[in-house]
Amino acid sequence: MNPEVALPVVIPFLFGSLSIVLYKSNAAQRWLGVIGTGALLIASIILLHNTYTHPDGVLTIALGEWEAPFGIVLVSDLLGAVMVVMAALMGFAVAIYSLATMGSEHEKFGYYPLLHLLLSGVCGAFLTGDIFNLYVWVEVLLVASFALLILGGERAQMEGAIKYVTLNLLSSIMLLTAVGLTYGMTGTLNMADLVGRFAEIENQGLVTVVAMLYLVAFSIKAAAFPLFFWLPASYHTPPVAISALFAGLLTKVGVYALYRFFSLLFTQDTGYTHEILLWIGGFTMVTGVLGAARYYEIRRILSFHIVSQIGYMFMGLALFTPLALAGGIYFIVHNIVAKSNLFLIGGVIYFLRGSHELKEVGGLWRERPWLGIMFLASALSLAGIPPLSGFIGKYMLIRAGVEAESWGIVAVALGVGMLTLYSMVKIWAEAFWKEQPEAHAERAAQFERTISERSLAIMYLPVALLAILAVLLGVGMQPVYEVLMAAAEQMRDPQIYVDAVLGGDE
Amino acid sequence: MNAMDSLILRTATRFLLPLLLIFSLFVLLRGHDEPGGGFIAGLIAAVAFSLYLFAFDASGTRKLMWMDPRPMLGWGLFIATLSGLPALFQGKAFFAALWWPVHVPGIGSVTLSTPLVFDIGVYMVVIGSVMAIVLALAEAEE
Amino acid sequence: MKLFIWNILLGFVWVTLTGNFTGSGFLAGFIFGYFVLVFVCRVSGSTAGYTRKIPQGIGFTLFYIWELIMSNMRVAYEVLTPSHGMRPGVIGLPLDARSDAAITILANLISMTPGTLSIDVSSDNRMLFIHAMHIDDEDALRADLKDLERRVIELLS
Amino acid sequence: MIEWVTLATMLILVLALVLTFVRLVVGPSLADRVVALELIALIAVGIMIVYAIQVERAAFLDVALVLALTAFMAAVGFARFLERGGSGHNE
């Protein structure tokens, strides 16, 4: 029994519900926000440490002492633990950022409880070893995201939310359907138990059929081609801290689930399933990056890039070699840091200039060089420029692609990298290099006056933290690499997971 | 005057409300052994309060409920989560159920348990949530 | 006093629901009922007073069930006969009953009796509007309805 | 004998269900539909009770009880809708 496995779920639950109870005091909620996410971060780092140092590399807790496969188990393997750390990190960064940027109305109507509970859903999804429980977590985070998305009630938020809600519900229902069919076929819900039970099914093709349902359900969540519509339609509508949180975490849950399912459960016919993943990945990269090329609104550009980057994550899973898997996980990690930070910087730009439109902002390089440097660190990282974090991810994936002689995806991945750079440079050239356009100078000045240096400092704090991380993840990659390779090796050998969950080594 | 004002409904509601509430408590407490449980019980209570809302008005219903729905659902969530923690102090996993049989004079042997506490949390969440939604909608209408 | 009877009634409901016909079961029901009443009465004031005469109530219930059966046979006839020989209409019945409870019971009983259906009570609670299947003999109908009203007032007095 | 009777009762009840469904579909006004819905709820109560008799499991009576308790709430809700200005006719 490893109680630390449950902490990433319990901590946000406690802080979230307390924040609801204290709904009248914004100050209390702010404190709970920072303390709660901070505690979550500490707990998740402890979890990762304990997982990594454990001889099996897998920790489990059978909730209610009902042993697997009968009760619900939470399982922390390296993949899950790494994802939890990233979620907690993002939560913490956004909680701090929110102190300076979130309006009191947003706080009054539940911003902080929603933040906590979104994190609990995300962490739960990363840790659970039970497919139905995964559905529940996905719903928790989804409904939390629904509520965050509409917080403010702007017209655009409503329009975006309708698409977001509808398409995500469709995906949840597909997931639920797939879970039901899985239970109907196997009589179990425990992932480790499913490994053996799937193998016993005579009609193996049927397992692949169900795999396809999961694939579609999670691909919608992950915003993969051609199922991503909800994302560009909605991500740019809420306040930017919320967009950053979404960008960092939500699609990653879908990607994580695909990694989990298509390494643990559905490896019967990789020639078929993973080939499909590869195609989806390629198209996702291209459509996403082209979408971004079209826009001149910072958040829209970034939103389409989320889609594009998801393609790389698919590529890692699809190639399915240890290096590719490690590269894919690394890509997720790096992307959480870089992409969220870009959203946060977009928010800073908004607070300094009063607009998200590139055509209406400018002059930031001259005035705020540090912001520029932090932007460059994140943007170039996203574009895969060495030695920043994105490069290492791209390097691992391309190398895996070259080694697998998958030339098509290698070419696409490289080309998309270049277009990503194009978009990032577009933001750079317009927002930082260009002079502030006269037509919008007045509003910009007005905005800049209203933002206090103290708030700006609070906003810079998480931005700087993440920018440094984007650099460190690249330059100081070796320890990260070791963890991720170990994670990838675990994924390539499901028996480790199965033994840890069902072996009863307690 | 309320467009929905119906003497018959109001009077019937005064009569039905206690019945529905006691029924909901009943369903809550026996749920572990017979069909029922915190969720269904909470829905029944919520239906009862909604009935009151329809017969009377939102502010009356708020007064009737004694606790604002939002903190109620917060407390419910908090209690339900907390009910998983005592097991930790006995060295067991989260949500390991603990049972305390208690003899209450006049009622007999009553078993208190963490699942029951959990179910009570569920009950509060369901009432709080449904009523938060319904009341907000009704107030927006008024 | 009214409330005490209500409380006993709820205790009884509890016992019957649980199927636990023991003293302790009733006590539990009584306690739960007490809390429910305390809870409810904070807002909605006194409940109803028509439960005072329990024996009378039982008698009345039997009467009510009889009316129910009669009304059903009448309706069955109308439904099943091929041609609609009905002469429906909406009439207003001036009320002598004054308490909410009395009016409500009367209205509900009328809805359950043959060929009549309460639509609404006027805003000053002095007129009950009724839809009737047959108003060929309106006076007889009104007489029947007034008789029913008398019984209800008696029951609740 | 009871098996046959319960089956016959079931058949009668589902016939009633079908007829009421026709009214629900035909309408024409919302109130007509709600009347049909109310009756459907009552028939469902009946079916559940008959089923409890058929399989000799009293537990199903509890479901019937809940349905009996709450079914009229739908009518109250619809009535409220109509009185608050919703149009009751084909729209």
Added chain:
Amino acid sequence: MLLAVLSGFIVCLLAPWLTRSLGDRANWVLALAPAALFVYFLGWVPEIAQGEAITIHYPWIPGLEINMSFLVDGLSLLFALLISGIGTFIIIYAGGYLHGDERLPRFYAIMFAFMGSMLGLVLSDNIITMFVFWELTSITSYLLIGFNHEDRNVRWLALQGLIVTVGGGLALMAGLLMLAVAAGGEFTLSGILAADGIHEYPFFIGMLLAILFGTFTKSAQVPFHFWLPNAMAAPTPVSAFLHSATMVKAGVYLMARLNPALGESELWFYMLGIFGALTMLTGSIMALRSTGVKAILAYTTIMALGTLTMLIGIGTEGAIIAAMTFLLAHALYKAALFMLAGALDHETGTKDVTKMGGLRKLMPITFIAACVAALSLAGLPPLFGFIAKELMFEAVLEADALTTFLAILAVLSAIMIVTMAAVFALRPFLGERKETPKTPHEAPLSMLIGPVILATLSLIFGLAGFIPAAALVQSAVGAVYGEPIAVELYLWHGFNLPLMMSIAAVALGLVLFWKWDAALALFKRLTFIDRFGAERGYERFMDAIVAVAEWQTRLLQNGSMSNYLITIVLTIVGLTGWTLLVHTDTPIPLGVMDFNVYEAVIAALVVAGALFASVTSSRLGAVATLGIVGFGIALIYVLFSAPDLGTTQIMVETLTVILLVLVLFRLPGFLNYSAPATRIRDAVVALSLGGLMTLLILAVNDVTVTDPISDTLVEWSEPEGHGRNIVNVILVDFRALDTLGEIFVIGLAAIGVYAMIRFRAEDKAK
């Protein structure tokens, strides 16, 4: 060594602070850094000149074979010396050129970052580390080209340089990884050069093309040459350092570096030979068309890069000697010329050579230095450039194939270079004094020290060819050729064909200089070069991307919810259905139809209700029908042994109806928004998903489950779970976490709804 490479980055971090605290003297102090590096690298010369190649290894990310390993041999040392040596002068020069500019701290920082990257690039043994530095040079170059970023055009040109070089870089990355695979997993240059079997790699051609794509873009080979002259938008110190002496030679460096490994293939020869020669010619022609001092130099740089590429392609002993000599010679004279061009521009305020004249008296030192450097550019004795050019002609004549073609191109370009050298060195200084925007006088010391010393070196090396030959060129040639070659450099190498070619070139070049104004007018009229040029291609390409992006986004993200839904549904049906049809071996059995009539009727009513709700035009009718669907489902749950489900379904249905009627009266009734054809399409889509679900259920129903986990739960329920309602025991005990999540969902939904209704309302109230 690590410190030497990283010193650039360290100084980069310190530079802004130093600049601010030192003020005007900053350039002299900062220049100590590259000067110290230069001295450090000079210290290596004796050892390396012996033909040694030394590798130094520091682990970085060993797991990914990314390490700070360095390879010091003749080639890398030659480059390192050029970078640090010229860098010293450039830093000094920049202090004068950008005197008083508030952005100077930033400028130094980026310059030092570039210098560090460039050193890293040429010294790296690990190919990935080399690539890291390679890309860093592109980025720093971008930041430097866009130094005057308030100018829209400058931003555009900086982007162009970045896109071309980074685009090439990406291909290079793929090529290098393929190379590593081909070399059997070797990630060091030393390892790759020693590896066998690279030529047997099945994707050798692809690998080669990918690498060459990278090197050609970086080194501005045709057809990617256009970005380089555009990069002249940068301040002159940048142009002098990056776009002439160092960064653009990175491609040449890499080709030279890989020559021993890849040079044996014919493709290598033809690619490098033809593209190099064409680049050489293009550069010369474009130079002839230019009037800007920096543009002329930029195009002659392209010429030089082409020449170097061609020589490496030819790959004979002589060609490699020529290449290394040419490289050194070019670096010396071109850096000097650029700095002089900057001085002219800085002092006169114009870049146009035709608008200058008669400056020899005002700027005498500049004039003399320009003459010396230009003589070297033109390839005239006794300057080092002459030796290089003679060797180049010799090498061309020795080529294995295409000899005539290459020779003609070499002579043609030599003619034009002579012309332009003359134009550059003579036009601004001789003739009548012309009015210029600024009143010129001699440039400050900081701007003259570099060109003077470099020009002097051109002269010394020309007169004493043995110095560079022994110290640098020989070891570099050995590294590039792959085995040691003795190199001797002399001005006089006999009266032979190359010399005749030189004489002819000089003569014709001077004639052309005589008639340059006419030639210029003629060439300027040849606008088709602009119209069909590679730059146009680049613009078309970028436009096409934006157009495709537009088209694709309109097609996919078009805002129509029905389109989104249809796409998703068809994806589900396509993927799952296809798999079901193709990947399951047995046909799907219908199963046993055992049901009672009343069950069937209830089930049918559920479907009928759902169908009616979906086709009715009555909104409330749909809600009421939803009610019967809900009750019907509750009945099904009850009839099949799920009382708790039945109860829950009823309660939820009731509350749903309450909610719907609470909100619906604000909404409009159903309107029919779609045409009959659309409805048929929708029906087909809907039925396809329905059909799929039916098939899935039938297929799964055929699978028999032997011992579901629930059997154990049932056994545990009473003794372990203390409850007789097993479903409830599961909910609050066995799977309490699900239920906890579930109530959080409910709570979250309530918070969301509350916020939705109240947020704006209270907003408005204020």
Added chain:
Amino acid sequence: MEPLMAFVVGGMFAASIYMMLRRSLVKLVIGLILLSNAANLLIFTVSGMHRGLPPLIAEGALLPEGGWADPLPQALILTAIVIGFGVLAFAVVLIHRAYEVVKEDDLDKMRSTDT
């Protein structure tokens, strides 16, 4: 019964998707409710349907009398119903607010966030 239910569930899926494609906000949300119900029924169907065997244990007994219908899918569906209720309550209010803000029921006229 399961084969029959297969068609029922299929029909419900089809009906709900058709409804969601009608471009009307109200129909969209009703379609979602139907879809959620269909998925629940699907789980109920594929995990086996049994008559008259509720998973309830009589007092004093250790197992349900005469066998049992699988309680686990029932618990799952119950959870799914509740979650569905929460989510759909949100969706219902969302369309209501969206209509108030946008003043438009036709979904195809709500494109401003995409284009």
Added chain:
Amino acid sequence: MSETLTAIIMLLGALLVLIGAIGAVRMPDLLLRMHATTKAGALGTGLIAVAAAIFFVDTGVTVRSLAIVAFVILTAPVAAHMIGRAGYFTGAPLWDKTLKDELRQRLDRHGHYLHSGLEDTDDTPRSDRDSQ
């Protein structure tokens, strides 16, 4: 014996329900349909519940059955009143053979006040009916 009684009552109840359903289909206007559904439906269902009480011969079941009966009979007329008045006031048409309508003209323009027609007669003391 009890089985036979169960059977008879159950069948009777079901038939009553069926009559209600037929009425729902056949009757010509809303209010007339409600005559059928309210009465037949409630009593029919009630009878079936009684049948269950007889069948199971168990106090717990009996009480639950009676609770069902009580609830159905308590709520059916309230529901009927709510629907009937809502349907009537929102203009559900009456059957063309309807003889008279004393209600229609009593409702004020805004639908907010229903006149009794007795306003000008003397006012009897109010009970506590207005309290809420």
